[in-house]
Amino acid sequence: DIQMTQSPSSLSASVGDRVTITCRASLGISNYLAWYQQKPGKPPKLLIYAASILQSGVPSRFSGSGSGTDFTLTISSLQPEDVASYYCQKYNTAPWTFGQGTKVEI
């Protein structure tokens, strides 16, 4: 099975900072990658799909890039409401594995 490795596992940044989270697949998955945001006590929320397409209603400070094995989620200017955990997920074939998650703090 393809493994998804996210880094870092946690980070602390200041309001207004540019934040980058990476996700690496152990084998190529084309662009079948989604990013989710999860706040404590809430279900995950889809942010980005097809590696780089912003889900409707998601602020434009979020962006995604990559294809094949290496992917990136970027928050261009970190806001207080972005404090959350972020997960990547592959969905080309089962199992639809998630990355281990990245906890973002301010």
Next chain:
Amino acid sequence: EVQLLESGGGLVQPGGSLRLSCVVSGFTFSTYVMTWVRQAPGKGLEWVSVISARDDSKYYADSVKGRFTISRDNSKNTVFLQMNSLRVEDTAVYYCARYNHYGLDVWGLGTTVTVSS
């Protein structure tokens, strides 16, 4: 409004069984792939199982294969997760989610399963 509502969680002893349900509303259920995702306390997300729209394909995580069974009733807008031979490590919040060809775009609030003696 699109909604997913899970139920059926609870406290069960190791080796026991539970059946989770997820009732959906606000969209044409029979045309969507549905999935279950779980999250153990303080841990990350773990994909559990997926079922095709027409109930002709099902897949499972290795951690639950042979113990869990996913099913659906399109006449009742409901997807199920039958969980047998439960283990302590199955303790988690279980979410159902809709797959919209590009990711899991709608999630329920989750139901909590606790496996403990």
